[in-house]
Every structure is written in structure tokens, then in C-alpha cells.
Amino acid sequence: MSLLGSGALGRVVRSGVGRRRVQTTVIAVACMMAVAAAVIAGSLIVATNAPFDHAFAKQHGAHITAQFDPARVSTAALKETGRLDGVTASAGPYPTTTFNELTLVGRSGPHSDVDDLDLRAGRWAKKAGEIVLSASFLNSPLKIGSVMKASGDADSPGLTVVGFALSSARTADAWATPGQVRALASKDSPVTSQMLYRFKSASSKGQIAADRKLLSAAVPSGSLLATQSYLDTKHSADRGAAATIPFLVAFGVLGIVMSVIIVSSVISGAVGTGLRRIGILKAIGFTPREVVRAYVAQALIPAVAGIALGVVLGNVLAVPLLADTAQVYGGVSLSVTWWVDVVVPAVALLIVTVAALVPALRAGRLRTVEAIAVGRAPRTGRGQWAHRTAGRLPLPRAVTYGLASPFTHPVRTAAMLLAVAFGTVAATFAVGLTSSLNAVGSAQDPQDRADVTVVSGGAVQNRGPLSPGAARRAPSVDPAKVGAAVKAQSGTASYYGMTRTDVTVAGISGSVEATLYQGDSRSGSYEMISGHWITGAGQVVVPTRFLERTGTRIGDTVRVTLGKDTESLRIVGEAFDTDNDGLSVHADMAGFAGARPQVFQIQVKPGVSPADYAAKLAAVVRPLGADVLADEGSQQDGMILVLDSIAVLLTLMLVSVAGLGVLNSVVLDTRERVHDLGVCKALGMSPRQTVSLVLSSVAGIGVLGGLIGVPLGFALHGYVLPVMGHAAGTGLPPSVLDVYDAPELVLLGLAGIAIALLGALLPSGWAARARTATALRTE
Amino acid sequence: MTDVIELAGAAKRYDNAGTPALGPLDLAVAEGEALAVTGPSGSGKSTLLNLVAGLDKPTEGAVTVAGERIDRLGEHALARFRRERIGMVFQFFNLLDDLTVADNIRLPAQLTGAARRKAAARADELMELLGITRHARAYPGRLSGGERQRVAVARALVNRPALLLADEPTGALDTASGHDVRELLVELHRGGQTLVLVTHDMALARACASRTIQLVDGRLSLDTRAEAVR
Numbered sequence A: 001m002s003l004l005g006s007g008a009l010g011r012v013v014r015s016g017v018g019r020r021r022v023q024t025t026v027i028a029v030a031c032m033m034a035v036a037a038a039v040i041a042g043s044l045i046v047a048t049n050a051p052f053d054h055a056f057a058k059q060h061g062a063h064i065t066a067q068f069d070p071a072r073v074s075t076a077a078l079k080e081t082g083r084l085d086g087v088t089a090s091a092g093p094y095p096t097t098t099f100n101e102l103t104l105v106g107r108s109g110p111h112s113d114v115d116d117l118d119l120r121a122g123r124w125a126k127k128a129g130e131i132v133l134s135a136s137f138l139n140s141p142l143k144i145g146s147v148m149k150a151s152g153d154a155d156s157p158g159l160t161v162v163g164f165a166l167s168s169a170r171t172a173d174a175w176a177t178p179g180q181v182r183a184l185a186s187k188d189s190p191v192t193s194q195m196l197y198r199f200k201s202a203s204s205k206g207q208i209a210a211d212r213k214l215l216s217a218a219v220p221s222g223s224l225l226a227t228q229s230y231l232d233t234k235h236s237a238d239r240g241a242a243a244t245i246p247f248l249v250a251f252g253v254l255g256i257v258m259s260v261i262i263v264s265s266v267i268s269g270a271v272g273t274g275l276r277r278i279g280i281l282k283a284i285g286f287t288p289r290e291v292v293r294a295y296v297a298q299a300l301i302p303a304v305a306g307i308a309l310g311v312v313l314g315n316v317l318a319v320p321l322l323a324d325t326a327q328v329y330g331g332v333s334l335s336v337t338w339w340v341d342v343v344v345p346a347v348a349l350l351i352v353t354v355a356a357l358v359p360a361l362r363a364g365r366l367r368t369v370e371a372i373a374v375g376r377a378p379r380t381g382r383g384q385w386a387h388r389t390a391g392r393l394p395l396p397r398a399v400t401y402g403l404a405s406p407f408t409h410p411v412r413t414a415a416m417l418l419a420v421a422f423g424t425v426a427a428t429f430a431v432g433l434t435s436s437l438n439a440v441g442s443a444q445d446p447q448d449r450a451d452v453t454v455v456s457g458g459a460v461q462n463r464g465p466l467s468p469g470a471a472r473r474a475p476s477v478d479p480a481k482v483g484a485a486v487k488a489q490s491g492t493a494s495y496y497g498m499t500r501t502d503v504t505v506a507g508i509s510g511s512v513e514a515t516l517y518q519g520d521s522r523s524g525s526y527e528m529i530s531g532h533w534i535t536g537a538g539q540v541v542v543p544t545r546f547l548e549r550t551g552t553r554i555g556d557t558v559r560v561t562l563g564k565d566t567e568s569l570r571i572v573g574e575a576f577d578t579d580n581d582g583l584s585v586h587a588d589m590a591g592f593a594g595a596r597p598q599v600f601q602i603q604v605k606p607g608v609s610p611a612d613y614a615a616k617l618a619a620v621v622r623p624l625g626a627d628v629l630a631d632e633g634s635q636q637d638g639m640i641l642v643l644d645s646i647a648v649l650l651t652l653m654l655v656s657v658a659g660l661g662v663l664n665s666v667v668l669d670t671r672e673r674v675h676d677l678g679v680c681k682a683l684g685m686s687p688r689q690t691v692s693l694v695l696s697s698v699a700g701i702g703v704l705g706g707l708i709g710v711p712l713g714f715a716l717h718g719y720v721l722p723v724m725g726h727a728a729g730t731g732l733p734p735s736v737l738d739v740y741d742a743p744e745l746v747l748l749g750l751a752g753i754a755i756a757l758l759g760a761l762l763p764s765g766w767a768a769r770a771r772t773a774t775a776l777r778t779e
Numbered sequence B: 001m002t003d004v005i006e007l008a009g010a011a012k013r014y015d016n017a018g019t020p021a022l023g024p025l026d027l028a029v030a031e032g033e034a035l036a037v038t039g040p041s042g043s044g045k046s047t048l049l050n051l052v053a054g055l056d057k058p059t060e061g062a063v064t065v066a067g068e069r070i071d072r073l074g075e076h077a078l079a080r081f082r083r084e085r086i087g088m089v090f091q092f093f094n095l096l097d098d099l100t101v102a103d104n105i106r107l108p109a110q111l112t113g114a115a116r117r118k119a120a121a122r123a124d125e126l127m128e129l130l131g132i133t134r135h136a137r138a139y140p141g142r143l144s145g146g147e148r149q150r151v152a153v154a155r156a157l158v159n160r161p162a163l164l165l166a167d168e169p170t171g172a173l174d175t176a177s178g179h180d181v182r183e184l185l186v187e188l189h190r191g192g193q194t195l196v197l198v199t200h201d202m203a204l205a206r207a208c209a210s211r212t213i214q215l216v217d218g219r220l221s222l223d224t225r226a227e228a229v230r
């Protein structure tokens, strides 16, 4: 009560909140939706902002993962390396071996000073015969309870999966007890010792190299077998995130802007229509300050309730989305960051207070006589021309009467129009964003679109953890023979050979990733931002960032060196390729004598089943040492799916908040007109005619809102996407930019009408059912 | 002569306890009759009028108007019934402020889906009859009380209702305007219009009505078939 001052004031507020049930509900629900959307968007932005860094910092990730030869350096000496100057923490040594090509590390528990693992499911391995897999296997067929047998040894007892754990630095593929690891070791895969280090300075490649030198100097020469830097892992983790973060930011900003607009329009509308009541309160002796407090409180009570519910709802909805995000990014945050839960409601409260204060102050200043006169004096002039005009339309009278009525309340109509227009903008923009996002997803890795892939050898790029026996397999396969077999196979529509390798490019320090093609690579073409895909030797296609880094343009020539060969290639196209930070080139294999196809990508003829084709081809190429993979329909990128569901969720929320804004306005309007409607009903207006009257009073607003909203949403998409692309360091191809088609835009335009009509449906029903006798008594 | 209104044991309760606000009441009003309903405030006069107009339903009994059992009609049918059979005039006019006088008068005709031209012609005819033609394009807010009530009467008559209902039609008017409206009603009654008129004003009742009833606590306490005195 102290908040509301006198008891009388409190009673006024309580009855105000209670009597205006719709308005109170609308304020509460609008605040709830807006806050929930902001919490979701905000926490996702936080979660996806440098997800690797967050996870890495939380786990005290290893800057360097090193493998030592236990035959040459003792455990005591290895422990001693942890006390080297510059090393801030260390863990190990852990026995390490290879099990089914997986790097298996023996650790007695997940926790450690360095690389403090996050147990995602199940438990840690307690005894022999148990294995904990990396969280990257969570979506694989392997489940807790699955038994993994050593390949080529069907009689072995096998290891039972008991848990899944996440290591942000990817120090292992799997873990078991140290004893189990030693027991599995064999001549082919001997036990090595894994040490994990954190260093004082480890933020650049140069610093990591210095740290590595420090380590190798501290142990007998030849005993440091290999090292892995966290920077490489970070690089590949961040790359997936970079392209999508701007999308999330766009959604977050959209959600917050929408919330501000809708909530403030609902609240100022609520206060604005209470003018007559304010006049009466002042006439019976309320001071202006008391009036202001009464009205702010009437808005704040439901708003606070809505905000509280919104925080809860936002957290509930965000958790599964965050879990998916964490899965995709390999992050660790499973709950909404605490400060999002504090900042969002605080800001919302501030906005609500300001939104309520402005009209409340106006109400407080209003002269009592004027306030009482509001709604009393017969209206003249306003909107009557509209009634005259609409009356001439060849439509039923109830409809033309409804069409003209918005003009009697220009301000309220403008607020309603704003709500509808913003809802339509949000829907249009969100639909476009979702389409663009999908286009980005399907533009990635075009070579994955091949129906069948033949692996003809060479090291297929391995981003996994450092394996002690890496680069063992390199059987000599003759790609030419494999290529000939593919060509001869019936059902082949087209195919091309492909290899990925590092090259150097004049003007760029460090290495550049080159993808070299042999044959007709059109089916593996990237989406082009400008220019065209490579059509022959001497051409090169590069991403946006490459052009920026080298200061080149399409038509210029670059010198690319692979091994002993240096070729001058003409840039013929700018491709949408965000891999490797945009430092990559695509060129024909001709001219690079050292390059051999590692894989062949095959399109089969229409009607040919890729699986059957793959089986037949396998019979021919397996004896040559190659392997065949049929594509089981490309899976959508996990992140794109997550973003899609967020986009849909946020769009629905924004549109329903816009609908609530309209509902609120129509309810206010209908209530004010309840007397006129009563008169019409007494004159014989049927319930259906009453409904059509109320609906047609918002239909015009819906059409106009759609007409304003769709082009605005379209323009917003056209403006924001290139900005987002720029932030991610890439231009965008037409497939990502031009995502709208005409029927879709028309449908979105209808969304404006739908929002308006949905908002009006409820009050129109009330108006139709309202008891005429009661309505007529209101005077 | 047929009965336009027939109430058989009709009663209206607003709450379950105590006595009903109106009735149970048996009442028949013949075609061409002008009935004045009088009685103290709160005696149930408006309630009776609402039952007859189909704005409210009796909690007991039957209400038959122009041959229809209106207590059994649904909302939609009631609306149709009202716009085709009933014309209503209120104490506070209840004109729509944002429509011109002519548009107010045409509205009930347009609700029935009557042709625009026909509705306009009928409205012109009534405005002529009631002497408000020069205000056709004015808005009700600018008219005097008496003029507004004339507009309301014209609106009530536009569909040639079987029954004209008026609740305190002179209650908000000064003496001169009240006299005007009284003349108008007498005129209509002479023309054969069946009329139910709620009023405290005994002079008005005597002037217009062929019959007066008095309600006390919702019950019929007096029913005269007095001769109209001028």
C-alpha cells in the first residue's frame, strides 16, 4: 500500500486493474512474450558469442596437447615439465593408444586442473571394459550400453559405452581407465603419454610455437612425438559459428525493438483511454501526482507480472535451444546466462515505466473540465467525411459503417496501424531471414551434393584429436585407374576428381587451402557472388575475403604454388565460401603435377539408385584400394536447424504480440462504442452484422499495415543481409539475397490482415453477444 | 381486431431471490391501439418495453408480438424481427453522432438490405413528414433536443414497423419540444400506428393513449380504456 500511497488511491488502482481485464491481460501477455523473446534471443547471442572461448575457458582447456614416448622419458620427468617457467598448469601423463582409429586416453576421472571434462551423459569409466566417448558421438548410433569391439578381432570382449564427455580442446576421441588403455596397447598402436599444458602466453601461433620449443627442450630429444595446438581446434570451431552469429544478432535486435514498440503502444493506449475516469478522479479531489501514480501503477502491476512470467518462459524455452546450440558449437553453457535474466527484465521494466509515465503525466496535467468533457460532448467533424465516403461504397451497411469508424479515432488508429505494420515487418523479415539461412546452409560444401563419393586415397582431412599413429594408412591407389572405372561404370551421369591441399599464394603469408578439380566440376560449383565457376585450366575461383586480402578483382591474375609448380591463374569468379576464413582457392588440377584426386564426386543418371550404383562400383574399385560412399541425402546443418526453430519461435512471438496490440486497440474501441453498437442492435443489427462491422473496422488497417509492412520488411532484409555478410567477411550470392517470391510476398501482405482480424475477432464476438438492453443503459 | 402484443404470464427476474422486476403479467394490445405505460420509477416499465422489443427475454411465460413467439427466437432472428417489426424511440435519442441525419434515418432500412434508392426515398418522405428535411445533411450533435427526437422517430418508422415503442420520448425535452413530440405521436396514432408509450407524464398519456396501464412493483395496478382526450 505504501507504493500506492493513500488507501483511496490503492482502491482506484485495484478497481482499474480489475475492471479493465482485457487491457490488463494484454499488458501482461505482451510483456511476457516480449521478455521471453528477448531472454531467448539474448541468451543465444551470449551463448554463440565465441562459444569455443567460453567452453575452453570454463574447462581450463589445454593450450598444448603433447604426446611423449614413454620409453624415452620417465613419468617423473614429464611431471617435472609442468613446473617449467611459462607453464601455468599441467595434467598427465595419461596413457594413450588407438582403438578403432579413435584416440583413446586413460584417465581415472573427468576432472582435472587442465581439460576439466564436461560429462554430458552417463558416468565416467570405473573399471576395465568401459569406455567414455567424446560428446561429438552423441548423435551417432552409439549409445550408452553399446559395445565397441576392436576391429578385426570379433572375439575380443569389447568395451561398453558408459558415458559421453566433452573436451573443448578435443584432447581425445574416447577415454577409459588407464589400466584398460595399457591393456589395449599393441605393437601397432603402442602406448604413448599424453600431457596437457596451459601457458602464460598462448594467444598466437608464434607464442604456441615458442611454448612447444620450451617443452621439447626440456625432455630428451626424440621423446616429444607430436603436439596439438588449441588454436587449430578453435579455428575449426569458430568457423561454423561465424557465419550464423549475425543472424542471431539480427533476430535478437528485432525481438527487442518489437517488444519496445508494442509494449509502449499498449500501455500508452491503456492510459490514454482512461481520460474520463481521470477527470472524475480529479473532480473528487485527487491531486495530479496521485493520478499519475494511479495510472503508472495500473500499467505496472500487470507488466511486472508479465515480465516475471516472461523470464520464466524464456528460460524454459531457451534451455532446449541452448542445449542444441551447445551440441553444435561444442560449448558448455546449458542455462541462460544469469545477467541476461537480470538485464532483460530490468530494461523491460524501465521501458514499461517510461511508456506509462508519458501518458500518465499528460493525464495528470489535463484540466479537470476537459477530462470530464472527453467522450461526453457529441463528436463533430472528426471522421464524418469518412462515413460519408464509405456510405457510398456498394457494400452492406454494417461493413461500410465499420470501414469508416477508424477515422473517428485517428490516434488509436495510428497505434493499431503501427502494431499491424510492425507485425508484418517482423513476419516478412523473419521469413526472409529463415530462407536466407537455409540458402546459406545449402550453399555450404557443394561437393557434398554428389550422389556417390569414391575415396581414392591420400589423407582425407582429419580435424580430430592428435592420434599417436597418424598418417599410417596411405596405400598406393592409382587415381587414374579409379577414375577410369568410374567413367566406365554404367549409370554415371557426370563425375569429377577433387583434392584439398595447402598451397601458397603470392601476396598472402602462410598457407591457403586449395581445392583442385579434375573433369567436369560444374555439379560441385559453389554459389557464385559474381563471375562464374571454373570452366577449364588457368582459371581460379576465390571467396570474398581472398579478394579483399590480396586487393584483387575478377579478371586479375594470381600466382599459386603447389610443390614445385607455380601457375598464373586468372580469377574468374567470386564464390560464397566461408571455409578456412575465406583463405581458399578453387582451381583446375591441370598444371599442378603434384596433385592427385583424393576423391571422385559422382552424379548418377536420373532413375539410378545411388545405393545400388555405389554397391556395383564398390565391387570394381575396392580391389584397387578405393572406397565408395553413397550419400544418404544431405543432412541439414545442425546450426541451421537450431536457427530455424529460433526464427520460427521468435516470429510467432512477435506476431502474437502484434496481434495483442491490435486486440487491445479494438477492445478499447469496441468498449467505447458499446453504446453505439447497442443502438444499432436495437435497430435490428444482427449478431453477424455486428461482427462484420467490428471486423471491417480493422480490415482497412490490416490492408494498410500489410501494404506498409511487407515492403519495409523486404527492404530491411535487403539492407541487413549484406551488412551481416560483411560482418562475417563475405559477400552473399543471389540465392541468399533474393529469397522472396511474389506469391510469398502477397501471402505476407495478407498476414497484416490476418493479424488485424485475429486481434478483432474476440471483441467482435463480445460486441455481438453484448446485451443490447444493458448497452443502451450506458449513457 | 388482432392483437399485436400478447403477454401470457410473462415475468422477468434479474436475480433469483425476491419478487420479479416485472410480472407475471397477462396483457394484450390490439392493432391500432395506443397504450401508455405509467408507474413510479423502478416499477418495471422499461423492462416491459424491452421484453416487447425483443431486447430481453422473459424468465417465465410467453411474449407474442405481431404473431411471433419472440421469447423463443434466437439472436439473429430477433435482430430481423426488430428491424422489420419494431420501431424504437428513446429518452436520450440514441442517434449515431458520426452519421448525418439522413444516414441515421436510413440505417435500419439499409440493415434489412433494402435498395439504396428505396431507403433514401423513404427517408426523404419521413423527413418531409416530420419537417426536418433542411437538416438532412447535418449531424445530430448540432440539432436541438426536439429536432433530435424527430429524427429518432423518423428512424423508428423507416421500415414501417407494426409497432412503435417509445420510452420516455419527452423526458429529456423542454415543454415546447415535448409538446411537439406529443403532437407527432397523436398524429401517428390517428394514422393507425400501434404504439406503446412509457411515461411518467400523465398529460402525455392522456393526450396520446387510447388506453393507459399502471405498473406498481412490476404488477398491473390499473388498466383503463380511456377515450383519448385532446
Ligand SMILES: Nc1ncnc2c1ncn2[C@@H]1O[C@H](COP(=O)(O)OP(=O)(O)OP(=O)(O)O)[C@@H](O)[C@H]1O
Pocket: A774, B014, B021, B039, B040, B041, B042, B043, B044, B045, B046, B047, B048
Ligand atoms: N439489468 C438489470 N439488472 C438488474 N436489475 C435491473 C436491471 N434492469 C432493471 N433492473 C431492476 O428492475 C426494476 C425495474 O427496472 P425498470 O428499468 O424496468 O424500471 P422503470 O419503471 O423503467 O424505472 P424508471 O421510471 O426509473 O425508468 C428496478 O428495480 C431495476 O433496479
Ligand SMILES: [Mg+2]
Pocket: B045, B046, B047
Ligand atoms: Mg425506465
